[in-house]
Amino acid sequence: MIVGMTSWQKPGTYLENVEILHEFADFIELLVYTWDDTTKETLDKEIEKIQKKSKYSVHLPTDTLENCKKAIEYFSDKDPYRLTIHPFGDKEEFREVIEKGIELVGEKLCLENLENDAFYDFYEIVKDLEVSITMDYGHLLMVKENPQKFYERYSEQIKEIHYHGVVETKGHVLPGERQLNDFIKFYDNNFEKNVPICIELFELKDTKKVFERLKRR
Numbered sequence: 001m002i003v004g005m006t007s008w009q010k011p012g013t014y015l016e017n018v019e020i021l022h023e024f025a026d027f028i029e030l031l032v033y034t035w036d037d038t039t040k041e042t043l044d045k046e047i048e049k050i051q052k053k054s055k056y057s058v059h060l061p062t063d064t065l066e067n068c069k070k071a072i073e074y075f076s077d078k079d080p081y082r083l084t085i086h087p088f089g090d091k092e093e094f095r096e097v098i099e100k101g102i103e104l105v106g107e108k109l110c111l112e113n114l115e116n117d118a119f120y121d122f123y124e125i126v127k128d129l130e131v132s133i134t135m136d137y138g139h140l141l142m143v144k145e146n147p148q149k150f151y152e153r154y155s156e157q158i159k160e161i162h163y164h165g166v167v168e169t170k171g172h173v174l175p176g177e178r179q180l181n182d183f184i185k186f187y188d189n190n191f192e193k194n195v196p197i198c199i200e201l202f203e204l205k206d207t208k209k210v211f212e213r214l215k216r217r
């Protein structure tokens with residue numbers, strides 16, 4: 001099982017978090033929630049060292065589609081593991097970004113399901129492009145959707161999984177043992193071992209607990 005975690009485990013830069021995580025994480029998800037001069041300057045300074053220390057995936061910006069496009073272009077020659085994009089914005093512009101992204105990085109570009117119905121609307125306008133999918137297991141629980149049904153519908157396109165615990169409608173919390181066991185059973189029943197899991201928790205002690213549990217399953 002390939003298990004990674006987010007780059008926000010403590011306040012600091014991408015590299016500062018990578019330096020904490022790279023000795024045990026299989027990969028690290030860089031949370032690139034916007035694209036501005038500060039973000040680019042930080043990555044310009046740090047990306048070479050990050051690449052030497054760890055495999056990494058990228059969570060693309062969530063503010064504008066233009067920023068998503070800029071980030072995809074930036075990472076297109078840097079060999080990221082995956083690039084995850086949220087479904088949002090103008091649908092025609094979104095399709096253009098997906099088309100350009102697939103042209104640049106191929107199946108590494110993944111559309112993520114959120115804690116709402118946006119995924120299904122946006123997927124309809126890009127499904128002919130055979131876009132890859134990041135399956136957020138926690139988001140499905142938050143909206144009381146069946147993960148198995150989601151898997152059966154999109155199984156051929158799922159290239160990454162995001163995992164976090166859910167309490168009622170709140171996600172990104174430490175999962176209990178029952179939730180962890182349910183997830184491990186779901187993963188083992190459905191996925192090859194090379195489909196990576198990213199733990200989306202933001203407290204290092206919680207992240208480590210889930211990481212160790214998944215690794216010793």
